[in-house]
Amino acid sequence: MSDDVTVHDPAQPVALIAGDDLSDADPTPGMHRRLASHSEGMWTGTVDTQPETVSGWHHHGDHETTIYVVEGTMRLESGPNGETVIDAGPGDFIRVPKGAIHRESNPGESVSKAVLVRCGSGEPTINVEGPAAN
Numbered sequence: 001m002s003d004d005v006t007v008h009d010p011a012q013p014v015a016l017i018a019g020d021d022l023s024d025a026d027p028t029p030g031m032h033r034r035l036a037s038h039s040e041g042m043w044t045g046t047v048d049t050q051p052e053t054v055s056g057w058h059h060h061g062d063h064e065t066t067i068y069v070v071e072g073t074m075r076l077e078s079g080p081n082g083e084t085v086i087d088a089g090p091g092d093f094i095r096v097p098k099g100a101i102h103r104e105s106n107p108g109e110s111v112s113k114a115v116l117v118r119c120g121s122g123e124p125t126i127n128v129e130g131p132a133a134n
Contacts, residue, residue, distance in 0.1 A: 016025050021032035025045055028056050028058050030054055031053075032048045034047075041120065042118065045116050047067075048082060048113050049104060052108075052109075053108055057082075057130045057131065060098060061120065061125075063098055064098050064119050065116060066116070066117045067093065069090055070091055070113045071088070073090075076088075077103050078096075078131065080133055101132075111112075
């Protein structure tokens with residue numbers, strides 16, 4: 001085993017979190033997040049965004065976030081005045097740095113679905129008015 005891998009409890013079994021066991025979490029207008037697991041340092045779950053819906057502005061505090069788009073289209077606006085825009089589709093990953101103010105939207109005609117993994121501490125979602133100007 002590599003020296004940089006820490007084994008905490010090799011006898012602890014893996015766990016299944018069934019899709020039906022996810023719970024509503026971290027509300028942001030325009031998005032439906034569901035929590036799979038939240039432990040020290042990691043938050044995992046899903047997000048569904050209805051067609052032609054734009055979320056409220058928010059950030060994820062001290063959490064780095066990775067989004068994996070499963071279905072549909074996801075657009076993220078960020079940066080000064082929200083001028084940086086990216087579009088992602090099924091199979092794409094999106095990285096959201098900690099503290100980055102952004103909002104998601106679904107410009108498509110079907111529900112977008114994504115898997116979220118956040119690593120960090122503190123509140124996982126903080127809703128705000130919008131990004132600062134240049």
